[in-house]
């Protein structure tokens with residue numbers, strides 16, 4: 192659509208002020224993988240360690256190249272990476288599929304989405320190699336994510352939120 | 363809302379709407395392509411905007427800004443003037459629509475008194491020497507009081523919005539999106555900038571989710587231009603009232619200059635607003651002030667920051683600082699208020715410690731008995747945009763039509779109104795099936811995309827031969843539907859998990 196359109200042929204959708212642009216995400220159990228996102232050209236997230244409550248792993252898969260990596264948030268390499276994606280990467284893929292739907296994750300990573308329904312399907316179609324990337328960026332995004340929950344509640348009206356109606360009951 | 367009301371509302375569309383929107387659309391197309399690449403057609407659209415504003419107080423400045431921009435000199439001040447022009451057009455549209463609504467329904471609305479003492483703003487209580495608001499504005503202007511940090515953030519915001527305008531939506535790339543990250547983070551930490559931060563955070567998430575925008579088929583053209591314009595105005599020096607969000611439950615700010623009211627608040631329903639990192643429950647109700655004053659339509663809002671994985675009924679968990687208000691919502695009770703601050707916009711600035719749960723109260727009965735005579739509040743000048751119109755109405759005796767795809771219309775006499783099924787929140791129990799089976803609907807009339815639609819707050823429906831009332835706030839204290847409770851149990855408590863992680867990882 193370009194600037195040549197007139198009043199009549201402009202899609203009604205384009206003339207709406209309040210609508211949902213970011214696709215809805217599905218609720219999922221957060222205990223194991225508290226943070227998943229499709230951002231910065233990667234599927235990336237944070238996986239809680241099964242054995243040490245203080246430790247988390249930062250796992251990522253790049254779109255297109257499919258380079259993958261997993262390390263602790265202190266950049267200690269994950270012991271599970273032995274020439275193939277570790278359990279943390281599997282968990283990341285599983286939870287990403289739950290959160291965003293298989294199709295959206297596959298499209299983002301540029302994997303053939305046809306027939307992909309699980310995280311394992313997704314991992315099976317990766318053609319990249321292990322490539323170390325620093326954990327700091329993803330980990331700090333996770334901390335920033337958590338920091339939202341520390342902000343105080345407010346009873347001052349925020350009129351700007353009229354542009355953001357809650358949705359979702361109608362599917 | 364009677365048949366004649368609906369007829370008057372739908373037949374009485376102000377004739378100039380299309381012309382005003384043509385000017386807005388012209389401007390919005392420029393934002394799609396970017397001010398750096400103005401075509402002749404874009405220049406024409408801007409010239410038309412200048413013509414449209416001629417004879418208004420902004421006329422000369424818009425003409426000057428359009429001239430400069432067309433010549434390739436795109437200063438911050440020019441963009442601000444253009445944003446002002448677009449805001450004025452949307453404001454005029456808002457006024458015409460709301461006046462049409464008030465006329466059709468016979469709703470009496472207070473006028474905006476620019477020097478009324480009730481034109482309140484929020485100021486920090488710990489600053490006893492705060493000078494009074496300048497007369498005539500209704501809001502305290504100037505960021506000086508809020509410190510240089512805020513001024514720098516606002517400047518950063520303006521320059522980011524400038525960059526967006528130059529690039530146009532089609533030219534927004536990863537770098538522009540990433541550049542907003544620190545800015546939004548810093549603004550969120552500044553209580554007085556919360557509104558702007560929430561707005562920008564919502565816009566940025568949409569740009570990120572829509573990337574690559576260059577190849578996106580359809581853009582939300584009006585919406586993004588609205589958000590850009592709004593952000594640019596709020597980031598002008600003095601664009602935001604000097605205000606501090608009221609932390610819940612212990613308030614550290616006083617609402618100075620606001621009238622305080624005591625009386626009984628009868629809830630009509632709750633409208634929920636949400637994006638990935640923010641949620642706001644806005645309660646609509648009728649306040650019966652103590653003494654002889656007429657009942658007034660009011661709103662009151664409770665908001666919290668959130669993350670995208672907290673969805674559905676879990677969002678109520680974030681609003682636990684107002685248990686009295688949420689309890690009244692869930693249990694359909696009136697609230698007894700003592701000295702509750704009321705802004706001149708008709709917003710009660712909720713203080714849970716100044717409210718107590720009262721008698722059972724049926725929102726349908728409230729609407730039937732009190733809505734027609736309740737005095738409606740005026741709209742603050744800067745908030746005049748059609749998106750803010752959310753007028754409570756009660757519809758009864760209609761015929762429901764279910765269309766392909768599940769959309770609904772309600773027919774009353776010879777007129778039909780759409781139901782905004784897409785804005786029923788998943789944090790509440792309303793569904794399109796319930797609306798389809800309903801005989802009465804309490805909702806908000808809204809205008810968007812060229813027409814009016816009813817956004818349901820509550821329905822009275824016949825389910826298995828029983829009459830059942832369902833309200834959007836029924837789950838304010840947690841879901842009451844066993845299926846929903848079970849689904850929630852399966853996913854665990856997202857808020858608790860993330861708070862545990864925050865406790866362990868953030869404070870190391």
Ligand SMILES: [Zn+2]
Nearest residue numbers: 261269277279
């Ligand atoms: Zn690993």
